Amino acid sequence: MREIVTSITMRTRRPIPTIGLGVYKSEPGPVTKEAVLAALRAGYRHIDTASIYNNEADVGDAIAASGLDRSEVFVTTKLWNDDHGYDNALTAFDRSLEALGLDYVDLYLIHWPVPNLRLDTWRALERLTLDGRIRDIGVSNYMAKHLEEILEHAAVVPAVNQIEMSPYIYRSRLETINLCREQNIVIEAYSPLTKGRKLDDPVLAAVGDQYGKTPAQVLIRWAVDKGFVVLPKSITPQRIVENHDVFDFQLSDADVARLDDLDEGLATGWDPSEVE
Template sequence: MRTKRQIPAIGLGVYKSEPGPVTQDAVREALAIGYRHIDTASIYNNETDVGDAIGDSGLNRADLFVTTKLWNEDQGYDKTLVAFDRSLDQLGLEYVDLYLIHWPVPVLRLDTWRALERLTLDGRVRDIGVSNYMARHLSEILDYAAVVPSVNQIELSPYNYRSRLETIELCREHRIAIEAYSPLTKGRKLDDPVLAEIGSAYGKTAAQVLIRWGLDQGFVVLPKSVHANRIAENFDVFDFQLSGADLACLEDLDEGLATGWDPIDAP
């Protein structure tokens, strides 16, 4: 049965986290300091390492929230079912908490969604959702779906926010949780003096300011790091809140920065 669950507000991202000990150590470290949410994908090629670290943690599975994603070449009804079995097998888990369509592949995405809906029926997927869906992709799926996506995972930071406003509004209207990926701009803006200045008032770093910004918007935030000190730093954000003036200042940083493929014009 599909059960709507609370999503832990910060998840460790593992995109470009090298397969093997690097990812295993990062996930182990994150779980040890309190993360309960890991965000992987079949295309990241590290589902096995995520699963191994979860197995080693000794934590209760029910306390963890694990997301993986269906890659583009696996879209289509039958291929999706096969790809999901492969992901679950690689993770070594009995179920995933959230399975996402990674990208809105034209033509195939609606059949793919039907397959995800089917996957919710046997308990091996708790929730299903989408990623990189802009407003028009969401409108299409909302017209078609029997099950409304639980989540839309999109790139969001103060540097890339305004072009997403229509999408954010639609998500909120339909109670679709918004997950912010690349919240640290893949590191590109971490030396922006505006972030340092805002952070100094709270004794926080630029990375912490960006993560807090996402939390203050009501997003689930997915920072990635493979370094123990940064994994801890990125989680140490629950003891402050940005002032209205600082939030306004951060919103002025918008420059439509997309650090990867930008779905804004995706058909």
């Protein structure tokens, strides 16, 4: 049995919990607050929000209501596309921190590689790490070409790249994955459940049956076994528990290979590979 992995060490030597609750399309207000509280009760210690999700305040409320110490919960938020550019980015971060009601965020990401402006934005994020209100900075939806640009020009290498990731797109993203691995950039798998689209794939059921696990748990465990941080979203208490219950089994190498074979280049959201 390989070691149970519940956190990954980033290049900055800080740990990032392996499973985070995603709150994209989690309705602002009590729905998000209750989902985050349910996750924290189930053992999650990592929440992934974004300014565009319009629920940062509910994430902050839930953390405050949970009784957990702030230091026990890893919080990520993201800078939206309208907020690129050096000065805009500084202001956008202030707004997010205020909405969250926190003194700092653990991870702040550029949500999308907006052309022309993204390097200026990154300089602002680098500056924001200096005053202690951000622990780590990273990017999202950066493909290999966007990463090469930032590696060439930036002072700080992103700690994380959050990209769409499931067996249905894994092989199509290998160039980006390999570059992240070379540079010790943690990959965060978003839409790991394919937004629910592939959960009825008989291959997932067949693999899961061998371990007494559901298709969702198979997809989450696949991401864990690949060494990714994984960000399943649910507002349903029983699914929130289910999605975290993946540390008592491990996929065989043969099952990982079988899942890798499912690649069909499936991007359930915007595909960043065309962005200049």
